[in-house]
Amino acid sequence: MAKDHWSANKYSSAAGFVPKLTTKVISYLDVQPNDRILDLGCGDGVLTTQIAQTASQGEVLGLDASESFIKSAQQQYASSNCTFKHQDCTKLDQCAEAVDGSWDKVFSNAAMHWILRNPDIRTPYFDNVNKALKPAGKFVFEMGGNGNVAEVQAAATAALLHAGVPLEKARAANPWFFPSTEHMSGLLSNAELEVELCEHEYRSTKLTADTDDKSGGLEGWFIEVVPEDRQGGVVKEICDVLTPIMTRHEDGSKWMGYTRLRAVARKK
């Protein structure tokens, strides 16, 4: 399994906005009191526990590949109807309780652009989501869409090139999968998941961070992009390039060019 870069404390300070900007996807999930819901890439469990509070007579299981997140989620949020398990979701079929066809809903927020980075696992991933769901069960998710954080990707590629990383390697260091709605609809349909909605939204997003962090928490974005021995210089260059682009003149607040892809698909 890949190195665990996640930390619950750092995540809530640098990217705490992620679970907060979920009104739309949560409304699509339409949690019912008896729902059994699987949360793929649940992270620190903040959102999972909110879902479990509404599914008060049901059950919510959060899965994540980060041991650090799962440990923190178990300590802070585990309850009688909300549990967490360490699991690489690219291998969901290895988790018998996930793929047993018993779940009313499968949910994922801000995780599938990580989970689906390897093209070879996309077909099995969606097949496994199908296996997890009851007949007519719903798969509801939000992830980065086509063009997401384009400015970050451009600055990161250039900084890696300047640090002597070959072009192909610099491009390959981009760790995310940001599909178009057309591409995602095709992947869902191929797995016998009927697409009820697949939408794309440009959502400029304000970064939150500790006040003494001049980059606005930007460093947290390059944890996977930059090889460890070059991180200092490369991260500084990326921040130097991006900070003025992201900073609003009127109040110094920092904004990132997010695009989101949201979808609702039903098992046939």
Ligand SMILES: C[S@@+](CC[C@H](N)C(=O)[O-])C[C@H]1O[C@@H](n2cnc3c(N)ncnc32)[C@H](O)[C@@H]1O
């Ligand atoms: C930006 S966080 C989102 C967490 C949470 N869903 C939220 O809304 O706050 C992305 C999460 O995806 C998880 N992740 C990345 N690759 C994964 C994989 N292959 N299997 C399971 N989780 C994965 C990371 O560990 C991380 O917790």
